[in-house]
Amino acid sequence: MEFTTKSFRRVAVVSVSGRIDTSTSSELETKLQDLMDEGQKNIILDFSSVEFLSSSGLRVLVTTRKKIRNSGGDIVLANASQRATDSFEIAGLDKLFKSYPDREAAIGAF
Amino acid sequence: MEFTTKSFRRVAVVSVSGRIDTSTSSELETKLQDLMDEGQKNIILDFSSVEFLSSSGLRVLVTTRKKIRNSGGDIVLANASQRATDSFEIAGLDKLFKSYPDREAAIGAF
Amino acid sequence: MEMANKRISVPAFHQNIETLCNKVQDAAVEAGFDDRTAYACQLATGEACENVINHGYANEGDGDLILTIKITQGQLIIELCDTAPPFNPSIYPQDEDWEEEDPPIGGLGLKIIHKVMDKVSYTRRNGRNYLEMHKTDPYPHLNSHWNSSKGRT
Amino acid sequence: MEMANKRISVPAFHQNIETLCNKVQDAAVEAGFDDRTAYACQLATGEACENVINHGYANEGDGDLILTIKITQGQLIIELCDTAPPFNPSIYPQDEDWEEEDPPIGGLGLKIIHKVMDKVSYTRRNGRNYLEMHKTDPYPHLNSHWNSSKGRT
Ligand SMILES: Nc1ncnc2c1ncn2[C@@H]1O[C@H](COP(=O)(O)OP(=O)(O)O)[C@@H](O)[C@H]1O
Ligand SMILES: Nc1ncnc2c1ncn2[C@@H]1O[C@H](COP(=O)(O)OP(=O)(O)O)[C@@H](O)[C@H]1O
Numbered sequence: 001m002e003f004t005t006k007s008f009r010r011v012a013v014v015s016v017s018g019r020i021d022t023s024t025s026s027e028l029e030t031k032l033q034d035l036m037d038e039g040q041k042n043i044i045l046d047f048s049s050v051e052f053l054s055s056s057g058l059r060v061l062v063t064t065r066k067k068i069r070n071s072g073g074d075i076v077l078a079n080a081s082q083r084a085t086d087s088f089e090i091a092g093l094d095k096l097f098k099s100y101p102d103r104e105a106a107i108g109a110f
Numbered sequence: 111m112e113f114t115t116k117s118f119r120r121v122a123v124v125s126v127s128g129r130i131d132t133s134t135s136s137e138l139e140t141k142l143q144d145l146m147d148e149g150q151k152n153i154i155l156d157f158s159s160v161e162f163l164s165s166s167g168l169r170v171l172v173t174t175r176k177k178i179r180n181s182g183g184d185i186v187l188a189n190a191s192q193r194a195t196d197s198f199e200i201a202g203l204d205k206l207f208k209s210y211p212d213r214e215a216a217i218g219a220f
Numbered sequence: 221m222e223m224a225n226k227r228i229s230v231p232a233f234h235q236n237i238e239t240l241c242n243k244v245q246d247a248a249v250e251a252g253f254d255d256r257t258a259y260a261c262q263l264a265t266g267e268a269c270e271n272v273i274n275h276g277y278a279n280e281g282d283g284d285l286i287l288t289i290k291i292t293q294g295q296l297i298i299e300l301c302d303t304a305p306p307f308n309p310s311i312y313p314q315d316e317d318w319e320e321e322d323p324p325i326g327g328l329g330l331k332i333i334h335k336v337m338d339k340v341s342y343t344r345r346n347g348r349n350y351l352e353m354h355k356t357d358p359y360p361h362l363n364s365h366w367n368s369s370k371g372r373t
Numbered sequence: 374m375e376m377a378n379k380r381i382s383v384p385a386f387h388q389n390i391e392t393l394c395n396k397v398q399d400a401a402v403e404a405g406f407d408d409r410t411a412y413a414c415q416l417a418t419g420e421a422c423e424n425v426i427n428h429g430y431a432n433e434g435d436g437d438l439i440l441t442i443k444i445t446q447g448q449l450i451i452e453l454c455d456t457a458p459p460f461n462p463s464i465y466p467q468d469e470d471w472e473e474e475d476p477p478i479g480g481l482g483l484k485i486i487h488k489v490m491d492k493v494s495y496t497r498r499n500g501r502n503y504l505e506m507h508k509t510d511p512y513p514h515l516n517s518h519w520n521s522s523k524g525r526t
Contacts, residue, residue, distance in 0.1 A: 008219065086263075096321075164420060192409065
């Protein structure tokens, strides 16, 4: 798993690539927590290059979503890969995360 | 000259391609006025495919900028082509329009 | 009927799960599954492995993950074996207290396994857990992998 | 010294300006100018043409735009001829009342022409306006277009 972050006025875009599983999900959790600690209210996850997303990753996302929404922000998906989309759907979490077809649409929605 | 428009929550992106000159600038002016009439406060001009920009086009942009700023909005550039950039600079108008390296950066700035 | 068996054993470390998932992905493609079905199979395998490491063995690396894959035409049987204490994952988890806006963050692993696989069965033999997961190609007519090789002979 | 002349005449309609601009662009490239310098030349030409149509002729199409381009090594001479009433665009416009936040929207055309071209001169002869604009390659050593063809002979 690798990620890069780009911060805008109202939102930060985190692009994640590779496998989000039990051996990498805590790294993602730390990254997202860091962004919140820096005062980022809103996060977009660019999951276009996610090749694997297990329940460990999903748990991190659900937990982060709860925290960020409690502080008045939101975390959404942009351009999610078929595999990431399938993981959300299989786990029954597809309705929990707003999902945008591309980064622009997601950035423009905040 | 051709254009396409994409509207987001706080801003509309107008992508212009081809020549903006005396035979096309009034069409651009109408398009920008229409957006303002529809209630768009902010406009991003994606000038990545602009091949020619004459004083007629620049006049439209300066006039539109004045109107849109009077109503509390702004009009900025994204990803301007070298030629568009040169026209602004030659005319001494380069400092008048904020210019972003790409559409995402511009959208994320509103 | 053509049939292929693959076996691979790795020490039960998180980092080794990927290797097993990749084996399942390749086997599923070999069985003629499309990529989404193949992904679903490796996802279920990953969940089963995560559970053995996180809940089965006392510590990471305390035992092995032994994967056996049986490939037949349009069908995959994935068997995961471990030497951790007995646990039966074939019991389908209940969704009752699921609130859409605030879903429980536990229980996703078993949910995924059962959602994705056609049949999940469990046996304890000789101090080992055997989890067997079956998947049949949901689109057998679209995936001509086996059919076309038959056609050629 | 090598030298090429091109002449083209079009009725004074807005839509015909592009054709003249393209001729200048091509000629500038032929003279060895880089694309930005070539663009500056076609931009100045476009401004001159716009002015003749908008301010010179009473109506669009009331006369012609006659463009003559002289190409020499690293230099371009662009001559625009029209039969509209006399007007001398070679006088450099003043920038005095320029406010950065609220620039005047008139006067940009002449400003661009003078900013871009090295020399701008005007003659009235036989009831015609002749605007001559000179441009010398600002980067003669970078653009080996002519130099290299010399080198080859
Ligand atoms: N291999 C296993 N060995 C022991 N307990 C297990 C095993 N797999 C699952 N469990 C138990 O079942 C529960 C549900 O598992 P699962 O659905 O994967 O969710 P999670 O791992 O998030 O709790 C676990 O919390 C654990 O108590
Ligand atoms: N070819 C021309 N014939 C007559 N008047 C001209 C001509 N070119 C320019 N002018 C005059 O000079 C003024 C400045 O021209 P210009 O700098 O191109 O700006 P603009 O066209 O925006 O007014 C024009 O408004 C016009 O009065």
